[in-house]
Each structure stands twice: as structure tokens, then as C-alpha cells.
Amino acid sequence: MTQGGLVRRLAFAAVLLAPLAARAEDQKLPFNPYEKAQKGDWCILTGTFKREGAGEGKMSCANFARVTNVEGDKVSVEEQSQVGAIEKAAKTFSTKETPTIASYFDLKGGTVENVAVADDKRKICDKDLACKKLTFSWKHDGANDEISAWLSPEVKCGLAAFTLKGSIKGKDKVELETQIKMECAGCGNGDKKDMGDAPDDLLDPDMLAAPEEACDLPFHPLAKAKKGDWCAIRMEANFGGQSEIAIANFEVTKVGKETIEVEMTSKRDGRGGGGETQKLSFDATKTPNAMVYLGLLIKGSTPSGDVPKVSNVKIVDDKKTVGDHEFACKRMSFSFSEHGSNIRVKMWLSPDVKGMGLVACEIKAKERGADISIDIELGGYGDEDKTEWGKTAEQLSKKKKKKKDDDE
Numbered sequence: 001m002t003q004g005g006l007v008r009r010l011a012f013a014a015v016l017l018a019p020l021a022a023r024a025e026d027q028k029l030p031f032n033p034y035e036k037a038q039k040g041d042w043c044i045l046t047g048t049f050k051r052e053g054a055g056e057g058k059m060s061c062a063n064f065a066r067v068t069n070v071e072g073d074k075v076s077v078e079e080q081s082q083v084g085a086i087e088k089a090a091k092t093f094s095t096k097e098t099p100t101i102a103s104y105f106d107l108k109g110g111t112v113e114n115v116a117v118a119d120d121k122r123k124i125c126d127k128d129l130a131c132k133k134l135t136f137s138w139k140h141d142g143a144n145d146e147i148s149a150w151l152s153p154e155v156k157c158g159l160a161a162f163t164l165k166g167s168i169k170g171k172d173k174v175e176l177e178t179q180i181k182m183e184c185a186g187c188g189n190g191d192k193k194d195m196g197d198a199p200d201d202l203l204d205p206d207m208l209a210a211p212e213e214a215c216d217l218p219f220h221p222l223a224k225a226k227k228g229d230w231c232a233i234r235m236e237a238n239f240g241g242q243s244e245i246a247i248a249n250f251e252v253t254k255v256g257k258e259t260i261e262v263e264m265t266s267k268r269d270g271r272g273g274g275g276e277t278q279k280l281s282f283d284a285t286k287t288p289n290a291m292v293y294l295g296l297l298i299k300g301s302t303p304s305g306d307v308p309k310v311s312n313v314k315i316v317d318d319k320k321t322v323g324d325h326e327f328a329c330k331r332m333s334f335s336f337s338e339h340g341s342n343i344r345v346k347m348w349l350s351p352d353v354k355g356m357g358l359v360a361c362e363i364k365a366k367e368r369g370a371d372i373s374i375d376i377e378l379g380g381y382g383d384e385d386k387t388e389w390g391k392t393a394e395q396l397s398k399k400k401k402k403k404k405d406d407d408e
Helices: 003-016 101-105 290-299 393-397
Strands: 041-052 059-071 074-083 085-094 111-124 127-140 143-151 159-169 175-189 192-196 229-239 242-255 259-268 276-283 310-322 325-338 341-349 358-367 370-383 386-390
Touching: 041 159, 059 175, 101 111, 111 159, 127 159, 229 393, 242 393, 259 393, 290 325, 290 341, 290 358, 290 370, 310 358, 370 393
Parallel strands: none
Antiparallel strands: 041 059, 041 175, 059 074, 074 085, 111 127, 127 143, 143 159, 159 175, 175 192, 229 242, 229 370, 242 259, 259 276, 310 325, 325 341, 341 358, 358 370, 370 386
């Protein structure tokens, strides 16, 4: 990478990326742009980057900010910035505390001076917005940058527009003049646009990849497991109109301080024999990752290679009725991509259910235009030879006899 290229990328990233613990004396923004933040909020700024004196022409640039999680008063934000290469960073803000100028813009080192705030109007995405225009100087590492930022509560993450004019002595003491001009080109939440264009219309495919999110189950389903606990589940897979049913039994065979072992016996509907048996192992000290849990539940094995990255993770309290019983559950939903297909998952889990803790699960996807689904439902659970609710795997496997007509 050339020195000019390095300076260009660092200058851009220094303004728009990464978290920083602000000094107590740093001034704050005129309002908190994350006070009402919701998971799925996004904002895209596009514009130009120009550095005179380095033999570089004007380049396009973009910044994509997404709120990946809101938990309590903590707001997690992923940002990607592109000036040629893509730079990524994670930020953490508060719904209660207004960010400092330094933490919001990541002004590492140096000093912030000449801060001023004024009411202003700015036309963004054909919409007249009432803004707070923030201006200040940032002196750092021999550079002097003059920054103007238009902030509006109507724009997700707050930043409606941004300009930077700076100067620094480059190689051979050549004066390098930097100009960055950016403006919100679209913002919204999830698939909904509040204003401007959608991410698909504004960004390169490399920037559109869903941010990685934590995907642990809402609780450890085997936290209270005892040897002999069991559950029976029914799985029905539908591949473009062709269906297949399987019955599986999960029984806890060993409970240790660090490891819990479960024996899984599965049998396809209509096939004789005792079925296939596999041994599953769970870390007793750590809540399982949802993707790992799903692999063990369906296939009796963990995903091969890297676990797919998930997005759109949501966990809520819910109730799920199976048969004649209503279960108080945690409903967990998320999406992931595999083999070119986008897969959506919903799981209902209850700490009252022995064995695997699962009440129901729905998995839906499209592959080569065909609808694919896997529906999993609890059949019964118990302890040793006692059935606390529902039916055993053996009972679920028995086919109902057809009633004879009266004439027969």
C-alpha cells in the first residue's frame, strides 16, 4: 500500500470509525442520537473524498452504520466505511448518556477546540430537516481538521451530513489538503426505509453482508438436567412437496460439572428396527450457541467447519400450545445463509421441558425456487420411566389404525 493510500484510509477511518473512552472534559453532542435507538436501525452516508498534493483524484466514499443490539441502556453499533477498501468497527453507546464529540467521531488523541452549536436546516433525501449544526477543530499529530456535522433526531444514528477540511505535512514536507463531504442517502429500520434509498441501491455487495450477532440460546436447556431425563420430539421435513417424518428420543446419560452427555435415538417414520443412536456432548458451564444446538438437535452433530454467521436475532417471552398444553417459552428467531440460501429459524424453548428444553421449532428456506421447511414439535418428556407430559418416542412412532367402515 502506498503512503498516500494509507494516509487516505486512516484519515477517513479516524473520523467515522471505532469507539473511544472520552475524557471528562470533552464536550458532548447537542443531543443523544441513540436515546430511542432500536435494533435494526441503519443509516448510510455517501459522498466524496479528495486529497490534494498526493497525486490522488476525487474518490467516492460511504459509511454504513447499523444498530445490532439494544440491551438495557447499551446500544451496540456496527459501522463499515469504504474508500476503496472497507474498514469495519464496533461501537457501544448509551440510551441515557449523550456521547461526547470525541467518542461519537472517534477523535483519538489531540484536542477538540472551538466548539459551536447552532440551529440550522438541511435538505436530506428531499426532506427539510431541522438540524443542530456542530462545528469544531481537531488538532492531532501535526494535522488541523475543521469539521462540520449536521445532526438530526430524524436520522437514525443522528448524522445527517458531514464535512471535513484538513491539512497535514506529508512526505517530503508536501502540504496535503484533505476534503471529505458526506450526506445521508438513506436510513430506516430493517427492511423499512424512513427516507432516501435502500442499502441494496446504495452499497457494494461486500458492505451488505449482515453483521455478525451473538447467538447463544436464551438459557441453558440442560441447566437442571438429571440422569434419566428424556424428551421425545417429532420432526417433519418438506422438500418441494415431498415430506419425511422422523421421531427422536433424547435421554440424559451423564451429568458432570463440565460436561453433560445425551443419547439421541432417531427413527424415520415407517422404518423398522430400533433406529440410529448418537451420543451428544454439551458444555455444562456455557449456554449453547443456537446454531450448534440446532445441529445437535436435527443431525446429532455440530456444524462442520465454521459456524454460519447469524443476523436478525430476537428473543422474546411467548406462549406455545402443543397438543393440550400451553408452555411458557422464550421464542428465539434468527436468520443465516448457507449454500446460497437464506434460512429463517424460530425456536420455542422452556426450562420446564426435560431433555432438550425444546417445545417447537420452525425452519424455512428456499433452494432453487423450491420451498423447504422443517417443523419440529415436542411429543412428550419425563424422568426415567415416568412420563410427565405427552407420549414417549415409541408411542409417537406407532401408526394409528384406520377405522373400518360400517359396511366392512
